[in-house]
Amino acid sequence: MTRRFRSLLTALALAAGSALAAPDPAVVKQLADDDNTRKIEAIRQLTQSAEPAARRLLQAMAEDRLVLAGGRLLIVDDGQASDAASGAPAALPNTPASPEPITINNRVRGELASAIAALDLFAAERSVRLEAARRLQSKAGAELAPLLTRALAGELDAEIRALLSVAKAQADLASRDPAVRRGAVLLLGDTASPAARALLLPLTEQANEPDNRVRYAAISAVKAIDKRLANAENLGRIFTGLSLGSILLLAALGLAITYGVMGVINMAHGELLMVGAYSAYAVQSLFRSHLPDYIDWYLPAAIPLAFFAAAAVGVLMERTVIRWLYGRTLETLLATWGLSLILIQAARVLFGAQNVELANPSWMSGGVELMPNLVLPWNRIVIIGFALFVLFLVWVLMNRTRLGMFVRAVTQNRAMAGCVGVPTARIDTLAFALGAGIAGLGGVALSQISNVGPDMGQGYIVDSFMVVVVGGVGQLAGAVWAALGLGIFSKLLEGWAGAVVAKIAILVCIIIFIQKRPQGIFALKGRFVD
């Protein structure tokens, strides 16, 4: 049965002629040539045939399994030798001088790699073809053009087709025919990849590209790619700006309540962020020692703890210091600065002066690739989502709960609220605790993107106040717009002016802005209107 089947195959092979025939022995022989250029020529010829046998042969050569034994080229496979050209089994001679492996240098090795990749384009499995097409992206030379054309003709998968056509265009760039080159240039000009740009760049110079039409096409193609790359970069900047904005929002939301609603300049706000971040660190340590299997989930577990830890610190601050200073804004500034120094030193005593390590959970690593040069990291996406969640939480608390209603009542008219039975002193404490707790939540988010250490809060305090001042005191919507605006604006500025200049420019813009709208984006209505 098997024998009959095999003879049938042989017959078929004979009938199909050269298409399925064994590689040309003369070409195979050339692989053993001493001259590397001749070797490469042979590899190219073998590649053109797109034969499985040729692939096997080249693979063996790449793996140093192609040997010269007594004038015959043999492929060694697990100690079994076969004739390189015909594939017929052969005996390995035992003389010490042979078998002698075919030596290859790096140039030949590179050639073999792209030849094998090209041959893989005809493999049956999609994944192999995809991988091969990817590998050919940056190394398809002119000699592969016919092969790529053939592969393209037989390829049905859209993703592989797209990759192949870029590879083909790249191969065509080396063609002698200006029309072919121009076609390739136009095709590459439609991509947004830095690699295609690098390929096209030499063609924009007369020395490299004699044909005017091709050169002009290349020039405009490079321009088009540049534009697309710049667009992607700007999109990326807007995204980073958005994520910076949501970080600013998280840092400033709590302040929008304590400063905006209660009129307390809380200079220790940054330290409340720090309390949140250290809470996350403490939860991580707990998970490390007790629940190592669930370490990836320490962050969600840290969220409530951070909120309550920071809120507790807030209650303590309000009860001991701030309560005596309501209405004396500048004094709250000095006193809370004192509180912040104490909190910083307490963190140093408890956790050491060094920054502590917080691991990014595995589900937050990596990113979404939108374009070759535009990757959105997961941790930034998560932070944007988290900021939205916290914002929603604050909105619900302020607008849909009894506490929120009381806070708003006390803000608008403390005496009247007191008259109708609102416990104003307790509301002050709770509102301050709420602002502090939200700062704690912000601290958890910050722990994922920046250093956690005793001094971390100081870096955010100026930015947070900027957000509140620009947004307009006491306005959640103002804080949101200001945070996002400042975030995006500063990232865009950073793109062309550098971080420090951007920071200074922002400051200048804020000063000018406050000239125009001293009350911020949204004006305040409440007991602190001057």
Next chain:
Amino acid sequence: MQSARIERTPHTLRLLAALDGRQAGGLAAFLALALVVVPLLNLAVPPDSAFHVSAYAITLIGKIMCYAMVAVAMDLIWGYGGILSLGHGLFFALGGYAFGMYLMRQIGRDGSYRSELPDFMVFLDWKELPWYWTGSDSFLWAALLVVAVPAIVAFVFGYFAFRSRIKGVYFSIITQALTYAAMLLFFRNETGFGGNNGFTDFKRVLGYSITAPETRLVLFGLTALALAGTLLFARWLTTSKFGRVLTAIRDAESRVMFIGYDPLWYKLAIWTVSAVLCGIAGALYVPQVGIINPSEMSPGNSIEIAIWVAVGGRGTLIGPVIGAFVVNLAKSWFTVSFPEYWLFFLGLLFIVVTLLLPKGLLGLWQTLRAGKSARGAR
């Protein structure tokens, strides 16, 4: 109608008349101490004597006198103008940097790279001085910059801030942001001011060795004179009509406007004067301490200036000086004896002073004395 000729006292007389006998005596005693007694105790008394004043003490007190000048400058605008600046560290540092440039050039070829350029520029592989270093080898130019740079920065910033009537907390926070941005700027190596390390390693000032005991004493004496001058000037300013208008603006700005004054120019003038005083203090500070770096512009430093004023008693002129001395002496004692507790102490000081001593130590002293004399009268 015969117009009554108003007798006007000449300014020089008013300047002296601004002090009563006790104050004039105190000032004279202070100057005698700083210009005669301390130098004698330092140079003529042998180091093992109990009365010897060490070089360390001279540097420390010289440094604190610079801080006291800053505190008086801060008091002028906070205590008398009602404007809390959280950016005075910037003006102090600007004066320091302006004079530091001169000191850097005085090093000449004695730096570790034996180059005409300051060491940090050689390190960054710069080939020539940036344009804004032009003239930095001239003492007069440096002295001009010490005054002009803080003045210009303060004037421009103040003009825009006061014109749009930014005040209170808004003003404080914007000045803080200004200092913060400047700190970021000076931390950069590209800025041309030594980045992180700032200026240090000075060798000479006006050709004299900067570490020589005599130079040290001259700088000390100059600082004492500058502090005395600042106090005298501040006294004159605050007792003048200008000072009265300023205090009126502090207490009720809109009423002052209705009477017909434009608060903008009053505030701007005192703000600029205050910045210039800070700049001079910074310029005296740098050669004595031997280093100036961007950390002088950190928001924390500027807030600390406010606490010196608050501790001593704001709205008085001697209070800020007392505050600067008390806090900084405490600091140099705490940071040596209990380095971990300094921040706790400073933090508590901020809280206690704001909660319990709204008028500072001077206010406490007056309350105690008033209480005593009230008891005595009974």
